[in-house]
Amino acid sequence: MKDGLYVYGIIKEAGPQEFGEIGIGNNAHARVFALGHQGLAAIVSHSPWRVYESLSREEVIKDLAIHQLVTEKVMQRFTIAPVKFGTLLESEDEVRAFLTNDANLLAGLLDEIAGKIELDLVAWWELAKIIATLPGRNVEVREQQRKLALKGENVSLEDKILLGQCIERALKEEKEKCLQVITQTLGKVVLDTSLHDLANDEMIINAGFLLEKSKEELFHATVEALDQTLEGNINFRIVGPLPLYSFSTIVFHKIDVAEVEDARKELGISGELTEQAVRNAYRQRACLLAIREFLASQEEDVEKLFVTREHFIAAMKE
CATH class of the missing domain: 3.30.910 (Protein Binding, DinI Protein; Chain A)
Known part of the structure; x- marks a missing residue:
């Protein structure tokens, strides 16, 4: 069974940090430490790779208790944004990429929850x-x-x-x-x-x-x-x-590049894939769908086609 990096939460980087052998391990507790990068740090331990949906209830409860113990111990010294229970990444490079790609969002979240408790x-x-x-x-x-x-x-x-x-x-x-x-x-x-x-x-x-x-x-x-x-x-x-389990738990989603490309083709997006490009594509598809539904329920005379075309143009300008 391969090992991964189990992620408990995110803190502001404050140099190398050790929290003891209290993490989720194989047969013994694993060393928990901070993996820092560009002003942020993930609280992690080297843990066996596992799919929690396939584990027994007893195994899940045991690991959940350890997850909470670790985050609450870290909380005694730092503001921590908890990561969803069961989050495993493949390598330190993947953890650093996560910290880099969402640096502004994570830093802003940590500022927002500083001094707060649940x-x-x-x-x-x-x-x-x-x-x-x-x-x-x-x-x-x-x-x-x-x-x-x-x-x-x-x-x-x-x-x-x-x-x-x-x-x-x-x-x-x-x-x-x-x-x-x-x-x-x-x-x-x-x-x-x-x-x-x-x-x-x-x-x-x-x-x-x-x-x-x-x-x-x-x-x-x-x-x-x-x-x-x-x-x-x-x-x-x-x-x-x-920690703010009920309010600020971070959920990590790994994006499949092939799925992103399929979605791009489905939406007809060329060039850079931005949030605005996705919004525009969805709006255009919604307008076209509305036109098809209208034509399916009405007689296709010239006057109604003209009105529909004007509605479509107006909607695209909003």
Whole structure:
């Protein structure tokens, strides 16, 4: 199995840097170091080449934990823009080319995220406890339970289904209210929020919060205040500070030259392949497609052809 260079993140170059044997390796942890070039440096380790889609869940989780450990250790000394988990490049030259080609973008990103951190927050409730106290907070549930109590042994399956639906609606409303209180309150402290998927029905929020490092203590104090506001019915867990995984993760795409040439031919682009050339080609194709669709749905008389031609010319001048 050949080795590659596993990339954890990007920092501003500050001379040779070593971070110890803590990286993703074969049977042992690999040496993690900074590979610098033109003012930037990639945090890398020599690691076995692997396709993560083909690995077992246990192997992926183990490497993900190492990836996060490395980026968080680097974060203690530098501003780091994390690179997407599982990024492997073939050689040091390829890493340097990546740093060179995107130097302005990477430097600008590092300037933008300097002094900022991510804090991840998970909030959940204990469903049995919430349901037990729900009638005291929800009139509809309380009334439905009263009706069932009056029926005694004559309660039907339909009655129980109606109560269940009533409880479900009430829980949904309470969860939405709790989520709104949490996001609006923390929104006054943070710069941005990234909502993640919920793992189960008891979870109310699973999110990353972007904030100035100087406001970390305020964030914790605000969560404690939320706990009081929500009367201790919600459990909170804060993870961090973390690199900006949810906001500034770099994704490396290797471009196939043959695919680029095929795309150039398909779009009819000659000369230098620039962003503006691609935009113009797409616009022209869109206009031609609109004309074909119009002609397919209308009678092809001279007047309509003239109008279509004028629309086409006007669109190309925009």
